[in-house]
Amino acid sequence: MTDRKKHRVLxxxxxxxxxxxxxxxxxxxxxxxxxxxxxxxxxxxxxxIAAAAVQEDVSVVGLSSLSGAHxxxxxxVVKALAAAGAGDIPVLGGGVIPDEDIEQLRKEGIREVFTPxxxxxxxxxAFRNACEEARGxx
Amino acid sequence: xxxxxxxGLKDRDPRGIARAISLVEENDPLTDRILSSLDDxxxxxxxxxxxxxxxxxxxxxxxxxxxxxxxxxxxxxxxxAIDPTSPISGGAILGDRIRMMGHALDKDVIxxxxxxxxxLGGLCAAAGAAVRIFAGSxxxxxxxxxxxxxxxxxxxxxxxxxxxxxxxxxxxxxIQAMKAGLxxxxxxxxxxxxxxxxxxxxxxxxxxxxxxSTGDVEHPAKVCMTVASEGKGLDDLLQAIETVEAAHRKSGxxxxxxxxxxxxxxxxxxxxxxxxxxxxxxxxxxxxxxxxPRLLASKLLEQE
Numbered sequence: 263m264t265d266r267k268k269h270r271v272l273x274x275x276x277x278x279x280x281x282x283x284x285x286x287x288x289x290x291x292x293x294x295x296x297x298x299x300x301x302x303x304x305x306x307x308x309x310x311i312a313a314a315a316v317q318e319d320v321s322v323v324g325l326s327s328l329s330g331a332h333x334x335x336x337x338x339v340v341k342a343l344a345a346a347g348a349g350d351i352p353v354l355g356g357g358v359i360p361d362e363d364i365e366q367l368r369k370e371g372i373r374e375v376f377t378p379x380x381x382x383x384x385x386x387x388a389f390r391n392a393c394e395e396a397r398g399x400x
Numbered sequence: 401x402x403x404x405x406x407x408g409l410k411d412r413d414p415r416g417i418a419r420a421i422s423l424v425e426e427n428d429p430l431t432d433r434i435l436s437s438l439d440d441x442x443x444x445x446x447x448x449x450x451x452x453x454x455x456x457x458x459x460x461x462x463x464x465x466x467x468x469x470x471x472x473x474x475x476x477x478x479x480x481a482i483d484p485t486s487p488i489s490g491g492a493i494l495g496d497r498i499r500m501m502g503h504a505l506d507k508d509v510i511x512x513x514x515x516x517x518x519x520l521g522g523l524c525a526a527a528g529a530a531v532r533i534f535a536g537s538x539x540x541x542x543x544x545x546x547x548x549x550x551x552x553x554x555x556x557x558x559x560x561x562x563x564x565x566x567x568x569x570x571x572x573x574x575i576q577a578m579k580a581g582l583x584x585x586x587x588x589x590x591x592x593x594x595x596x597x598x599x600x601x602x603x604x605x606x607x608x609x610x611x612x613s614t615g616d617v618e619h620p621a622k623v624c625m626t627v628a629s630e631g632k633g634l635d636d637l638l639q640a641i642e643t644v645e646a647a648h649r650k651s652g653x654x655x656x657x658x659x660x661x662x663x664x665x666x667x668x669x670x671x672x673x674x675x676x677x678x679x680x681x682x683x684x685x686x687x688x689x690x691x692x693p694r695l696l697a698s699k700l701l702e703q704e
Binding site for chain 2 (some may be wrong): 319
């Protein structure tokens with residue numbers, strides 16, 4: 263009843279882009295799917311996002327970018343997590359991301375990349391799978 | 401993994417502290433060892449500050465400013481920020497951190513968001529444990545921030561040594577009704593956004609209610625005017641907290657509240673521990689779901 267384990271995730275927006283519609287949309291969708299979603303707001307540095315992810319003990323970090331800076335910022339969050347001793351926390355990313363960048367992001371440690379056409383169910387399933395894997399590895 | 405977490409907690413490693421809180425929150429078998437590893441004297445000496453009030457009053461922004469003040473005194477600060485769980489999906493958006501991100505890279509500020517998880521009980525146990533873990537990890541100030549609506553949130557405030565109620569002008573009529581109940585738990589009222597119209601009236605209203613209709617309240621809540629977003633009124637507020645804390649230590653009120661909070665945590669843990677076995681008993685009892693549910697409950701409790 264109440265002892266059901268909850269999936270905790272963090273949704274963050276690195277960089278200077280102030281458009282958080284996508285991030286908030288995903289945060290709400292995850293909440294409606296039963297997740298506990300820590301939302302850090304806009305304009306965060308990769309280090310701030312990593313520190314928050316550690317303190318909140320989330321299983322997954324989800325990043326949103328609409329400004330085109332994803333190729334630089336998403337991998338920086340992966341590095342910041344590793345530097346904070348939390349390199350095991352998987353990072354998912356979404357936003358306005360051209361197809362040709364997806365492979366590059368995956369190479370740099372972004373586990374999955376979502377674009378405006380990605381069905382919501384697939385995004386939620388990706389978060390759920392990543393959470394379950396993280397739990398399984400404990 | 402368990403030993404790693406215990407060691408991390410002992411070393412005050414941010415990840416160890418965070419993992420420990422998660423395990424306790426889930427009532428993991430390691431809970432006993434985590435809680436018994438904490439230094440009681442640190443837990444006992446920390447200031448536990450409750451910050452409550454209606455949504456939109458500025459609790460998180462005020463908390464952010466209070467953190468800055470205590471940090472400038474060199475004190476390590478922990479924050480347990482509680483947000484409601486959606487009763488429909490069981491999920492929650494935990495957004496109190498947004499206003500406190502300025503402290504994200506300060507190693508001596510630890511913020512932990514916690515969802516109410518719709519538990520009947522269990523929340524005081526979980527929040528109380530987080531407070532203990534923070535205090536045991538060297539936080540000499542631990543802030544519990546929670547929306548002041550609903551019974552479970554009000555119970556949480558009873559874990560605090562001192563409670564600051566945050567109100568703001570123009571939040572609507574529901575606040576009027578809520579005020580009286582909230583005022584009972586408040587030691588200090590911060591009238592936030594006090595640069596807005598209506599702040600003076602609100603402050604006067606509160607002073608009137610706080611003193612009681614016949615002026616018979618022994619220690620009426622102290623009212624402070626603040627503009628958290630600009631850092632105004634913080635000197636006054638911090639001074640008020642210090643004054644109340646000193647008075648409570650002297651009068652024995654602090655000890656009394658700590659004892660009450662301790663019993664509350666014990667009760668909450670007891671209910672948490674009993675729940676699985678009661679659920680099992682309900683499920684394994686052949687009953688027709690007719691008649692008095694209370695009678696069946698008392699019968700099930702008698703089974704040992």
